[in-house]
Amino acid sequence: MKVLAQKLSFLLLMSCFALNxxxxxxxxxxxxxxQVNEAGKAVVLFDDKIDLSTLRxxxxxxxxxxxxxxxxxxxxxxxxxxxHVGVSPGKNGTLFRIVDFVPTTxxxxxLPLDTMMKVVADNAxxxxxxxxxxxxxxxxxxxxxxxxxxxxxxxxxxxEVHLKAGDVIVQQASxxxxxxxxxxxxxVAFILIDSQEP
Numbered sequence: 001m002k003v004l005a006q007k008l009s010f011l012l013l014m015s016c017f018a019l020n021x022x023x024x025x026x027x028x029x030x031x032x033x034x035q036v037n038e039a040g041k042a043v044v045l046f047d048d049k050i051d052l053s054t055l056r057x058x059x060x061x062x063x064x065x066x067x068x069x070x071x072x073x074x075x076x077x078x079x080x081x082x083x084h085v086g087v088s089p090g091k092n093g094t095l096f097r098i099v100d101f102v103p104t105t106x107x108x109x110x111l112p113l114d115t116m117m118k119v120v121a122d123n124a125x126x127x128x129x130x131x132x133x134x135x136x137x138x139x140x141x142x143x144x145x146x147x148x149x150x151x152x153x154x155x156x157x158x159x160e161v162h163l164k165a166g167d168v169i170v171q172q173a174s175x176x177x178x179x180x181x182x183x184x185x186x187x188v189a190f191i192l193i194d195s196q197e198p
Contacts (some may be wrong), residue, residue: 013126064096095192136177141192143171150186
C-alpha cells in the first residue's frame with residue numbers, strides 16, 4: 001500500500017510539472033534527418049521541430065532519434081524519433097534526446113531520494129550505491145552528453161562537477177543527478193547507448 005501511495009504521489013507531482021509546462025511556451029529544437037534515396041542521392045527525410053514536452057522528471061525533454069537494433073539500419077520514411085521508449089533505449093538500441101534542465105526547486109530537493117530511480121525502474125544496473133538526491137539515477141547505458149547552453153552541476157555519489165556550455169560528459173552507468181542551481185534553463189544533448197550490465 002505504501003509503494004502504491006508513493007507511485008501515486010510521484011504521478012501527481014509529474015502531472016503538476018506537466019500542467020505548468022503546458023501553461024508556458026513549449027521549447028522546441030529544429031531537427032534535420034537525412035537519407036540516401038533510391039537514386040543514391042543524399043536528401044532530407046525530415047526537417048521539423050521537436051517539442052521538448054516529455055516530462056519524466058521536472059525537466060522538459062524531446063526524443064530526436066531512436067534505434068532499436070545493432071548493427072544499425074536506416075529509416076526510409078518512418079519517424080523513429082516518435083518511437084516510445086522509457087528513460088533508456090531498448091536492448092541494442094540508441095537514444096538521442098535533448099533536455100532543458102529547469103532551475104532545481106526546493107520542492108524537487110525534498111522529493112524522496114528514490115524518485116528518479118523509480119522512473120528508471122528495472123533498466124537500472126544492479127551495481128551502484130543508493131541515491132543521495134531525488135533526481136539521482138543510473139541507467140544500463142553509456143551516455144554521451146554535451147552541454148549546449150547554461151550551466152549545471154552533475155552530482156555523483158560523493159562529489160560533484162560543475163559544467164558549462166561546450167563541456168562534454170561520458171557517463172558509464174554510474175549514479176548521477178543533474179542539479180541546476182542557476183536561474184536559467186540548461187540545455188543538454190544526450191546520446192544513450194545500450195550496454196552490458198556493469
